[in-house]
Amino acid sequence: MSHRYTAANTSLRTAGIMVLFTVTFTAVMSATYDATRPAIEASAQEGKMRLINEVLPPSSYDNGLLDDFVTLGPTPQLGLDDGGRIYRARRAGAPAALVLEAAAPDGYAGRIQLVVAVGADGRVSGVRAVGHKETPGLGDYIDPRKDRNKTQPWIGQFAGVSLADVAAAKWTVKRDGGAFAYRIGATISARAVSRATGRVLEYATENRDALFAAQSGSRI
Structure with a gap:
């Protein structure tokens, strides 16, 4: 016991x-x-x-950008299977630009996560590949940090371009009859980003007014 x-x-x-x-x-x-x-x-x-x-140049807007956004559900046109966010830049209360989360689903090694800014004038302000698994030293030039051409990074060619300059069907690489350059031996990465950027520009252009009018923080 x-x-x-x-x-x-x-x-x-x-x-x-x-x-x-x-x-x-x-x-x-x-x-x-x-x-x-x-x-x-x-x-x-x-x-x-x-x-x-x-x-997006900071001088182009004066609002609290990260607090002025709308949330998207799954949006195939932007490559968003699980949705994402669109930030809205304004200057003196007027629409200045949209900053869109997006993805190219058809990269060489899978999805390429993108951020694309589109000005209120319908021109691309800038594009960045923020997540990808493209082949180091070959297809990863889509990321300007890894592009050997520091003076004119490949991804910079989209800045300033609108649908009035390049029709939607031409948002692909020159090898496919499109408008954009690519690097020999790494066509797939460039093609994926070029086409995705065109789709983002189309979406932003078509939905611009509704996106700016939506209540901040709302899901659309």
Whole structure:
């Protein structure tokens, strides 16, 4: 009886210690998260703004861009299977540009995540490939950080172009009869980005007024 009693006490004591440890650990982790969350969120916001500034000049708008957005559900035209966001730039209250999350589903190594800015004048302001698995040293020139031509990165050729300049059917590489350059040996990556950018431009042009009129933070 004494042995069983001692064993039971030991088990209870061990269980109590484990519960206390779990509660304490959870409380510490929660406090740590609460303390670091503002810094993490601020860092994420800064990262988004750095990216947006690459495709849209900060001088072109004066609103709080990250707070002025609409959320999309699945949108095949933009390559968004799970939806995404569109940020709206305004200057003195008037529409200035749309910054759209998008994707090219047909890259050489899979999906290529994109951010495309389209001005209120219907011209592409800038394009960036923000996530991809294209072949290093070959197809990854779609990312200007990896493009060996630092003076004139390949992806810069879309800036300033509108549907009035290049018809929708011509938003592909020259090899396919389109308007845009590509690099020998890496046509697929360039084709995917060129076509996706054209689709984004079409979407932004067709839906511009409704996108700017929607309530901020709404899902459309």
